[in-house]
Amino acid sequence: MSLTRNTVVPNTPSASRAVRPTPFTPKRPLSAQSNSSSTTTTTNSTNTTEQQLAARLSRVNTPILLNSTHKKYKAPLSAEARPKSTSLFKPKSNLAPVPGTPTKRDGSQSRPRTPNTPRSRSGAESPSLMPATSEMDVSNVDPEQVLVDSQTVEPGDISGEIDEAWLRAADLDHGKEDKVMVSIRVRPTDATSAWIPTPATNSLKLDPNVSRNTSAAGASANTNPANSSFTFDAVLTGTPNKPVYTTVARSHVQAAMEGYNAVIFAYGQTASGKTFTLSGDEQEPGIIPRAMRDVFGFIKRTPAREYLLRCSYLEIYNETVIDLLAPPITAKASPVQIQGGAGGDVILTPLREEVVTSLKGVKEVLRRGEGNRRTACTDWNERSSRSHSVFRLVVESRERGSPNSIDEEDEDEPISTPPMNGRHTPGLNGRQTPGLGGRQTPGLGGPRLQARGGRSVQTSVLRTREGKYINTSLLTLGTVIGTLADNAAKKKSDHVPYRNSKLTRMLQPSLSGNARISVICTINPDAGAVSESMSTLLFAKRIKSVQLNAKKKEVVDTDALIERYRKEIEELKARLAEREAVVPVRSRRLSAREQVDESKAMNDLNSRIQQLTKLILTSATIDESKGDEAESRPVSPVKIDFDMSPYQLQQELLAARLQMEPALPADAKEDEKDKLIAEQAKTIRELEIVVRGYEENLGEPLRKVKEDVEKEWSDKLEEEKKKSEQSERWADEVVKALEKEKKARQTLEEERRALASFVAKFDTLGLGMAVPASRINPPKPTPGGAMTAYERRQSRNFSGSTMRLARISDITITQDFTGNSESSPIRFDRARAKAQPSLLDQDMLEDVVVADVSFDEMEVERQLLETSICVQPGSGGLTKLLGGGGAIPSKPRDIFGDKENILP
Numbered sequence: 001m002s003l004t005r006n007t008v009v010p011n012t013p014s015a016s017r018a019v020r021p022t023p024f025t026p027k028r029p030l031s032a033q034s035n036s037s038s039t040t041t042t043t044n045s046t047n048t049t050e051q052q053l054a055a056r057l058s059r060v061n062t063p064i065l066l067n068s069t070h071k072k073y074k075a076p077l078s079a080e081a082r083p084k085s086t087s088l089f090k091p092k093s094n095l096a097p098v099p100g101t102p103t104k105r106d107g108s109q110s111r112p113r114t115p116n117t118p119r120s121r122s123g124a125e126s127p128s129l130m131p132a133t134s135e136m137d138v139s140n141v142d143p144e145q146v147l148v149d150s151q152t153v154e155p156g157d158i159s160g161e162i163d164e165a166w167l168r169a170a171d172l173d174h175g176k177e178d179k180v181m182v183s184i185r186v187r188p189t190d191a192t193s194a195w196i197p198t199p200a201t202n203s204l205k206l207d208p209n210v211s212r213n214t215s216a217a218g219a220s221a222n223t224n225p226a227n228s229s230f231t232f233d234a235v236l237t238g239t240p241n242k243p244v245y246t247t248v249a250r251s252h253v254q255a256a257m258e259g260y261n262a263v264i265f266a267y268g269q270t271a272s273g274k275t276f277t278l279s280g281d282e283q284e285p286g287i288i289p290r291a292m293r294d295v296f297g298f299i300k301r302t303p304a305r306e307y308l309l310r311c312s313y314l315e316i317y318n319e320t321v322i323d324l325l326a327p328p329i330t331a332k333a334s335p336v337q338i339q340g341g342a343g344g345d346v347i348l349t350p351l352r353e354e355v356v357t358s359l360k361g362v363k364e365v366l367r368r369g370e371g372n373r374r375t376a377c378t379d380w381n382e383r384s385s386r387s388h389s390v391f392r393l394v395v396e397s398r399e400r401g402s403p404n405s406i407d408e409e410d411e412d413e414p415i416s417t418p419p420m421n422g423r424h425t426p427g428l429n430g431r432q433t434p435g436l437g438g439r440q441t442p443g444l445g446g447p448r449l450q451a452r453g454g455r456s457v458q459t460s461v462l463r464t465r466e467g468k469y470i471n472t473s474l475l476t477l478g479t480v481i482g483t484l485a486d487n488a489a490k491k492k493s494d495h496v497p498y499r500n501s502k503l504t505r506m507l508q509p510s511l512s513g514n515a516r517i518s519v520i521c522t523i524n525p526d527a528g529a530v531s532e533s534m535s536t537l538l539f540a541k542r543i544k545s546v547q548l549n550a551k552k553k554e555v556v557d558t559d560a561l562i563e564r565y566r567k568e569i570e571e572l573k574a575r576l577a578e579r580e581a582v583v584p585v586r587s588r589r590l591s592a593r594e595q596v597d598e599s600k601a602m603n604d605l606n607s608r609i610q611q612l613t614k615l616i617l618t619s620a621t622i623d624e625s626k627g628d629e630a631e632s633r634p635v636s637p638v639k640i641d642f643d644m645s646p647y648q649l650q651q652e653l654l655a656a657r658l659q660m661e662p663a664l665p666a667d668a669k670e671d672e673k674d675k676l677i678a679e680q681a682k683t684i685r686e687l688e689i690v691v692r693g694y695e696e697n698l699g700e701p702l703r704k705v706k707e708d709v710e711k712e713w714s715d716k717l718e719e720e721k722k723k724s725e726q727s728e729r730w731a732d733e734v735v736k737a738l739e740k741e742k743k744a745r746q747t748l749e750e751e752r753r754a755l756a757s758f759v760a761k762f763d764t765l766g767l768g769m770a771v772p773a774s775r776i777n778p779p780k781p782t783p784g785g786a787m788t789a790y791e792r793r794q795s796r797n798f799s800g801s802t803m804r805l806a807r808i809s810d811i812t813i814t815q816d817f818t819g820n821s822e823s824s825p826i827r828f829d830r831a832r833a834k835a836q837p838s839l840l841d842q843d844m845l846e847d848v849v850v851a852d853v854s855f856d857e858m859e860v861e862r863q864l865l866e867t868s869i870c871v872q873p874g875s876g877g878l879t880k881l882l883g884g885g886g887a888i889p890s891k892p893r894d895i896f897g898d899k900e901n902i903l904p
């Protein structure tokens with residue numbers, strides 16, 4: 001159930017309202033004011049009027065609501081603090097106790113908790129000091145502990161004005177129509193009204209004097225006020241909010257309590273009375289408080305059901321959705337996101353939902369939201385006229401349990417009590433919080449009310465919405481309404497641009513038809529506001545033609561339902577057997593008429609049994625098709641054409657049978673033919689029975705199974721497609737990486753070859769120079785190698801012709817110190833190099849070390865070289881290279897010093 005309001009801001013410069021335009025003057029005493037007299041009762045009370053005007057202006061221009069919130073917070077709000085919550089103070093209910101009332105552990109039937117009241121030390125609260133989490137946040141509570149029922153509702157929470165006559169005349173319920181209910185409320189004014197409302201005929205027309213001027217001012221042909229007379233579901237005037245509520249909202253609240261979604265929407269220009277209509281004030285409570293009283297009143301009058309009430313409050317400002325129940329900082333940091341849910345639903349997340357158990361709880365939530373709204377803005381007037389606020393109440397209800405179902409949950413009973421059909425029914429007393437274990441009712445924000453003991457859970461949403469005029473949301477709302485109206489009128493299904501604004505996206509499930517909608521268009525009667533009023537009326541006209549088809553939403557616990565059907569069947573069968581047993585005796589005493597009645601009663605019993613059997617079949621199939629237990633799903637009936645008519649099925653079966661039994665030859669004996677005909681006739685009869693059974697018992701469920709199976713497989717197909725796309729993408733990437741690697745290897749191999757031939761050339765030319773191996777291949781120091789070589793050389797006392805300079809990685813460079821003029825002082829060990837696998841044949845990770853030599857490795861290498869490389873007397877080449885031309889050191893000396901020295 002949602003309740004909303006909206007504003008039309010005049011488009012003229014005067015519309016910018018640092019100060020709100022002068023409001024109407026309410027007339028008191030209200031009781032004396034008739035609904036239709038408000039436009040004329042403007043005399044006689046100047047003083048009172050001025051005071052009231054001042055009071056109203058101050059209410060509008062200062063955060064007076066916040067102040068009153070402070071006052072209210074001082075009052076003890078918690079149920080526990082209230083004397084009336086004990087049975088001693090509770091007026092005795094004249095309703096008989098309902099079996100199965102969930103009793104508290106201590107046996108008391110005290111009222112469920114109400115939200116915690118945040119308090120500052122001084123006793124005055126500020127919305128900014130609101131706790132980050134609330135005790136009644138739905139995610140923190142066990143729904144079973146906060147249910148509201150006829151015995152927990154406080155008398156003070158129920159409207160004292162319950163209108164029995166209205167209740168009896170529920171047939172007049174506008175909400176039952178498949179059209180939006182559209183009403184006009186003309187705000188009272190001290191000046192001359194530009195409009196002439198006629199509530200008796202639900203019509204409204206522009207005062208001809210004003211219309212002449214407005215036409216002259218250039219109103220478009222479309223909005224030419226001269227031709228403007230409008231008729232709606234209701235035209236309301238005056239200050240009292242009660243008739244407004246009764247006319248435009250009560251039936252929708254009633255519908256919400258019965259399981260339908262309902263939206264009550266106030267739309268109009270700035271200062272036209274949306275807030276007054278929806279929220280009202282202390283003297284004239286508006287639709288929201290009255291709706292809540294009715295909600296509790298309804299609960300009080302419905303002892304057979306129990307309720308979970310959750311509410312949320314949000315605002316759309318600059319196309320950002322803000323959770324008004326979250327602390328402003330959190331709300332600003334993480335705005336609410338609108339996501340698509342199952343069945344065209346929308347999911348708002350993160351959005352706080354608070355459980356309410358009393359009218360005070362609701363008021364507290366509203367005040368907190370209102371406080372947060374004001375805290376979040378610097379210019380309240382500006383914000384007020386450009387934002388949309390939505391108050392939403394989710395009503396979940398289920399039938400109350402029988403004593404048996406409560407016994408099932410009794411604490412003394414072992415938890416392992418076999419649940420029906422192997423499933424556990426969520427228990428009371430927090431033993432198993434519904435929604436946390438077992439089968440969950442899906443939903444955001446925490447546990448939800450669970451279906452129990454065969455009782456379905458009805459869920460409906462009551463929403464009030466207040467919209468503003470000049471922003472994306474309202475423009476889109478107009479377009480959406482226009483398209484919907486057009487679609488309905490021309491039986492088209494043009495795309496509806498719900499997604500173009502947050503407001504329309506949020507209202508999509510309702511505007512798509514699954515809600516009873518009541519729109520109250522508020523009109524500022526001033527002559528200066530005629531053009532805005534005219535657009536409001538045109539909007540009202542368009543929304544009137546939108547087609548609705550609201551459906552009840554029920555979640556059913558099928559296991560328990562089936563069990564209930566079974567029990568009923570057994571009872572019925574027993575009754576039938578009883579009757580049948582006495583029929584022969586009784587029928588002798590009965591008149592012909594009574595015998596007819598008797599047989600009719602037995603037939604009724606029989607058909608009820610059949611009906612229940614069919615229901616069991618349907619429920620079981622639906623349950624299985626839910627898909628939460630794969631093993632219980634029937635084998636995919638791939639070979640059945642579900643859309644085949646019974647006749648086609650019959651033909652198919654017959655054809656199959658004939659195929660199996662070849663026809664008799666033409667010259668077969670007559671008696672054989674007769675026999676065959678008789679057999680076939682029998683087959684046909686059998687098939688007819690099968691087909692009838694299929695039609696009566698299986699038709700519907702099978703179609704559901706079919707849909708389910710199709711959906712399941714199309715989902716799987718989608719999933720597989722995604723997987724294969726992912727694999728393809730991955731394969732592409734791998735191929736690219738491999739190509740890259742191949743290129744890198746080729747480059748390296750080319751470099752290696754170039755280096756090798758360079759060294760070989762040097763060798764051939766006798767220009768040999770020691771090329772540090774680290775330049776040729778990645779430095780992988782082998783500390784022992786060079787040292788060993790040096791030692792080996794030492795041990796050979798330089799007698800050998802070759803000294804190993806270094807062995808780093810795979811290439812070994814040797815230096816010849818024999819003085820043989822034909823050989824280079826540096827020698828490349830080709831044989832060994834040849835034996836090395838090509839870089840292209842190596843694993844990637846092993847050969848990509850080149851550039852990444854750490855400082856330590858370089859240092860180790862340098863030291864190794866220092867230790868192992870020496871110069872032999874007479875080796876001119878190296879001496880020259882090192883710049884030394886003089887004395888040859890008698891002992892080996894460092895020939896490289898810094899490795900940089902030998903860079904080519």
Ligand SMILES: Nc1ncnc2c1ncn2[C@@H]1O[C@H](COP(=O)(O)OP(=O)(O)OP(=O)(O)O)[C@@H](O)[C@H]1O
Nearest residue numbers: 007023026056187238239270271272273274275276
């Ligand atoms: N029917 C009415 N009877 C008495 N007073 C009314 C009525 N409608 C509106 N008012 C008064 O008119 C003033 C403006 O109304 P209200 O604040 O409800 O307008 P609004 O449409 O919500 O404006 P906005 O969109 O700018 O917030 C208020 O002082 C309110 O009390």
